Amino acid sequence: xxxxxxxxxxxxxxxxxxxxxxxxxxxxxxxxxxxxxxxxxxxxxxxxxxxxxxxxxxxxxxxxxxxxxxxxxxxxxxxxxxxxxxxxxxxxxxxxxxxxxxxxxxxxxxxxxxxxxxxxxxxxxxxxxxxxxxxxxxxxxxxxxxxxxxxxxxxxxxxxxxxxxxxxxxxxxxxxxxxxxxxxxxxxxxxxxxxxxxxxxxxxxxxxxxxxxxxxxxxxxxxxxxxxxxxxxxxxxxxxxxxxxxxxxxxxxxxxxxxxxxxxxxxxxxxxxxxxxxxxxxxxxxxxxxxxxxxxxxxxxxxxxxxxxxxxxxxxxxxxxxxxxxxxxxxxxxxxxxxxxxxxxxxxxxxxxxxxxxxxxxxxxxxxxxxxxxxxxxxxxxxxxxxxxxxxxxxxxxxxxxxxxxxxxxxxxxxxxxxxxxxxxxxxxxxxxxxxxxxxxxxxxxxxxxxxxxxxxxxxxxxxxxxxxxxxxxxxxxxxxxxxxxxxxxxxxxxxxxxxxxxxxxxxxxxxxxxxxxxxxxxxxxxxxxxxxxxxxxxxxxxxxxxxxxxxxxxxxxxxxxxxxxxxxxxxxxxxxxxxxxxxxxxxxxxxxxxxxxxxxxxxxxxxxxxxxxxxxxxxxxxxxxxxxxxxxxx
Ligand SMILES: Cc1ncc(C[n+]2csc(CCOP(=O)(O)OP(=O)(O)O)c2C)c(N)n1
Ligand SMILES: CC(=O)[C@@H](O)[C@H](O)COP(=O)(O)O
Ligand SMILES: [Mg+2]
Numbered sequence: 001x002x003x004x005x006x007x008x009x010x011x012x013x014x015x016x017x018x019x020x021x022x023x024x025x026x027x028x029x030x031x032x033x034x035x036x037x038x039x040x041x042x043x044x045x046x047x048x049x050x051x052x053x054x055x056x057x058x059x060x061x062x063x064x065x066x067x068x069x070x071x072x073x074x075x076x077x078x079x080x081x082x083x084x085x086x087x088x089x090x091x092x093x094x095x096x097x098x099x100x101x102x103x104x105x106x107x108x109x110x111x112x113x114x115x116x117x118x119x120x121x122x123x124x125x126x127x128x129x130x131x132x133x134x135x136x137x138x139x140x141x142x143x144x145x146x147x148x149x150x151x152x153x154x155x156x157x158x159x160x161x162x163x164x165x166x167x168x169x170x171x172x173x174x175x176x177x178x179x180x181x182x183x184x185x186x187x188x189x190x191x192x193x194x195x196x197x198x199x200x201x202x203x204x205x206x207x208x209x210x211x212x213x214x215x216x217x218x219x220x221x222x223x224x225x226x227x228x229x230x231x232x233x234x235x236x237x238x239x240x241x242x243x244x245x246x247x248x249x250x251x252x253x254x255x256x257x258x259x260x261x262x263x264x265x266x267x268x269x270x271x272x273x274x275x276x277x278x279x280x281x282x283x284x285x286x287x288x289x290x291x292x293x294x295x296x297x298x299x300x301x302x303x304x305x306x307x308x309x310x311x312x313x314x315x316x317x318x319x320x321x322x323x324x325x326x327x328x329x330x331x332x333x334x335x336x337x338x339x340x341x342x343x344x345x346x347x348x349x350x351x352x353x354x355x356x357x358x359x360x361x362x363x364x365x366x367x368x369x370x371x372x373x374x375x376x377x378x379x380x381x382x383x384x385x386x387x388x389x390x391x392x393x394x395x396x397x398x399x400x401x402x403x404x405x406x407x408x409x410x411x412x413x414x415x416x417x418x419x420x421x422x423x424x425x426x427x428x429x430x431x432x433x434x435x436x437x438x439x440x441x442x443x444x445x446x447x448x449x450x451x452x453x454x455x456x457x458x459x460x461x462x463x464x465x466x467x468x469x470x471x472x473x474x475x476x477x478x479x480x481x482x483x484x485x486x487x488x489x490x491x492x493x494x495x496x497x498x499x500x501x502x503x504x505x506x507x508x509x510x511x512x513x514x515x516x517x518x519x520x521x522x523x524x525x526x527x528x529x530x531x532x533x534x535x536x537x538x539x540x541x542x543x544x545x546x547x548x549x550x551x552x553x554x555x556x557x558x559x560x561x562x563x564x565x566x567x568x569x570x571x572x573x574x575x576x577x578x579x580x581x582x583x584x585x586x587x588x589x590x591x592x593x594x595x596x597x598x599x600x601x602x603x604x605x606x607x608x609x610x611x612x613x614x615x616x617x618x619x620x621x622x623x624x625x626x627x628x629x630x631x632x633x634x635x
Contacts, residue, residue: 002027002152008106009083010057014020016300025050028077029089029284036076037304039090040422041098044282044296045074048174048253049141052277053077055259056139056170059267063106065137066125070118070146072099072110073298074172091422093595096609099424113426114394115364116149118142119169121615123159126167137267143191145177145341148363159272160244169245169267172253174281177341178294183363188239192250192277222304234491240274249276254283282527293344314476317453318415322347324454325384326412328461329355335461335482338373338385346386346415366391370398370410373473377408378403382461385410387416389429389471396435400469405441409464413457417446417471418509418558418587419600425591432471433507434563437537442464444537446508446565447478452491454536469537473509475557481511488532488542494518497527500616503550503580505543506529506559507534513608514556520612526619536565539572548571553582554615556606561586561631581628585611 003024006012007151028050036043054077056067062082069075070629075086079096082105083362089095100108110121129136145151159167173189175181181189240247246269250260259277266273280297282288287307288296300571329335329351336358337348343361352359366387373383392399392414403410417429436442445460445468447453454471460468483491493511496518504521506514511532518530529550533543547553548570553565566584573580585606592600601607603616618628 003098004028004031004080005087008083008415011052013058015079018257021054025054025256026284028054031080032076033285033304034586035087036090037302037307038370039087039092040298040300041076041090042073042439043285043299043302044288044291044323045143046076046173047283047285047296048279048300049074049172049282050077050254050284051256052141052170052259052279053081054173055256055263056141056173057081059260059263060137060139060168065140065383066109066122067107067139068102068109068121068125070110070140070142071115072113074141074143075100075108078194079105082380091424091594093593093599097424097579098422099426099592109359109363111390111425113424114391115143117149118146119152119155119159122167122169123155123162126159126162126300130162130165135166137166139170141170141172141520143177144171144173144181144186145191145364147171148177148181148183148185148341148365150365150367151341156240156243156245156324157266163244163271165272166267166270166312167272168263168269170266171232171249171274171276172279172293173250173276174279176281176295176297177364178297179341179361181345181363182341182361184502186363189276192276199377225615234250244272245278246271246273248273250278252432253277253279255614260297308472316476317472317474318345318347320450320453320477321386321413321415321457322350324457325386325487326354328458329358332382332461334380336360336376336383338362338369338383340364340369340387340391341383343390346413348386354426366395370395371402371411372404374398374402374408377410377464378406379402381572382464383410384413385462386413386415388426388427389414389432393431393435399436399442400439403467403620404441407441407466409466411457411460411463412469414469414471416474418473419592419597420474421597421600422594424594428587428592429471429473430559430587430592432469433537433557433559433565434567436469437565437568442465442469442537443535444469444471445522446471447534448478448506448509450512450533451480451482452476452532459535471508476511478509481515481532487531487546489535489540490533490542490546492529492531494509494528494530496522496530497525500527500529500549501551501619502526503547504528504615505553505566506530506532506567507536507559508532509556510556510606511604512557514613515535516608517554517556517611517615520609521619524612524616526616537568538567539568543569544578545588546573547580547582548576548578550580552615552618552628553580554611554618555582555584555586556611557584557586559586560589562589581618581622583615583628583631585614585631 117139445456541578570582
């Protein structure tokens with residue numbers, strides 16, 4: 001039986017001796033490489049927290065002591081040590097989530113994979129414990145990247161208030177988000193990291209010099225004084241201590257004994273304390289250690305021996321954006337790119353390569369990015385902010401009140417819009433169109449293929465009197481879907497059957513599904529007009545006019561069904577006095593468990609045949625003079 005098999009509960013770790021723990025760490029790494037290379041997942045981050053997580057579970061008694069993981073992508077080791085060993089279906093429907101999951105374990109607390117929230121969670125839990133007289137530890141494990149998020153500093157400011165509240169902040173400092181972490185804080189942590197060398201020298205001094213009589217002791221004192229001096233000069237970790245938060249470290253996060261010692265000191269401190277652990281993303285797996293892009297931050301299925309992808313990535317939406325924004329940059333010197341610590345994943349790396357001075361990586365700081373972009377637009381630039389759709393949520397107020405209120409010419413490019421699926425509830429880019437629909441003056445385009453993405457991106461950056469948004473899904477591009485004709489900015493994709501009774505509106509990449517709906521209706525003898533509005537917000541007047549020429553409108557969108565584009569069109573028809581029923585097909589108003597995109601599309605009856613069937617039934621109801629059945633999407 002392996003040591004990993006012996007760990008059924010964290011308490012089993014207590015009985016292991018240092019040798020057994022070293023073997024356990026080795027077994028965990030082997031397990032992670034073997035399993036995650038098959039399923040895909042956050043391999044690099046988890047390889048970097050093996051010893052740290054073992055130490056956490058030896059020093060603290062989860063779940064009575066609360067351990068909160070920031071972002072949660074680095075919680076696989078935590079799952080292994082808390083009784084979950086079957087990673088065979090990781091991030092697949094019915095399998096383990098890629099993030100903490102309360103449904104899986106009492107040891108899991110935060111399911112939200114949006115970064116920089118752990119310190120606020122921990123502050124809240126610690127305050128509640130104090131008010132309720134619960135004398136237990138609260139630990140937040142936060143990465144150096146997540147620490148660049150504004151929420152983290154709001155929390156630190158508050159945590160510092162609680163000098164009598166036990167709260168341990170473990171900074172898991174591997175020097176990277178995807179790429180090396182940016183900004184003043186990163187440089188500060190870097191300086192502190194250099195002290196680690198002095199720490200090692202001090203340990204040597206402590207072990208050897210102090211045992212070699214008075215001269216040795218004098219030499220050690222001098223060395224210790226030097227370290228103190230250097231610590232204050234080179235690495236004024238006063239930043240934390242000036243805030244009122246004790247600082248312990250830097251400690252080698254791969255040295256189990258040293259990490260446990262530091263955590264135990266922190267546990268006993270009785271107030272807010274930071275343990276600064278230096279770790280290495282991808283540690284122990286050469287392909288990850290040697291990966292200069294992102295240390296295998298997030299991988300698909302790979303060959304474990306080489307780390308090479310099993311299936312080469314196909315030319316996708318992100319790659320088209322990456323190409324087109326460079327072309328735009330060549331023509332427009334006022335265009336700059338902004339990223340929130342995701343330069344490569346959002347496709348701005350080629351732009352940065354060609355225009356190094358015109359890409360700003362703000363760290364995981366979307367709110368700052370948006371308002372800073374408003375400043376850039378005010379001062380004569382045209383910022384293009386590239387984000388994953390779901391991460392724009394946290395910068396909504398900045399978009400509304402800094403960009404839109406001031407009619408700033410800022411373009412938002414939202415990748416991973418719509419159902420992403422395997423990354424779980426907080427990663428689906430399903431909220432953007434419903435959120436952005438309420439922003440006055442905002443224009444939103446949803447391209448359906450490569451050609452419309454290129455065109456609509458160019459149209460977006462040409463707008464200087466308000467925010468524009470271009471949003472597209474994750475992954476591979478669909479085939480090009482040429483228009484039959486254009487009508488007032490609307491692309492007519494198909495006219496099928498006899499009298500066109502149903503207007504089928506495909507939003508963005510769902511235009512392909514809309515074409516299938518038209519085919520399905522045609523097979524049932526029902527005529528339709530299939531359109532892609534391209535620019536869906538504000539609702540085009542031409543779309544209202546087109547709706548008026550049909551008996552029924554069916555909208556299909558990769559976003560919330562209630563409150564999305566279909567709802568916006570229904571409202572526009574109402575305002576225009578057009579009495580044509582609208583059936584909105586989209587994502588239900590719910591938090592979605594991890595599953596594949598295809599499984600979710602089927603579950604929500606978003607396939608062409610599903611929508612065609614429902615639409616034909618609606619036409620029958622109309623013909624019978626019965627009310628058109630409302631669409632009640634299942635969650
Ligand atoms: C608000 C938000 N923006 C962006 C991301 C995407 N993201 C996931 S992990 C990560 C890097 C996190 O770096 P760090 O906190 O240092 O953790 P590490 O991966 O190094 O362990 C980013 C940017 C996110 N999850 N949340
Ligand atoms: C945890 C996090 O937010 C990212 O690592 C995200 O999981 C990456 O998503 P993609 O794999 O779609 O780039
Ligand atoms: Mg990091």
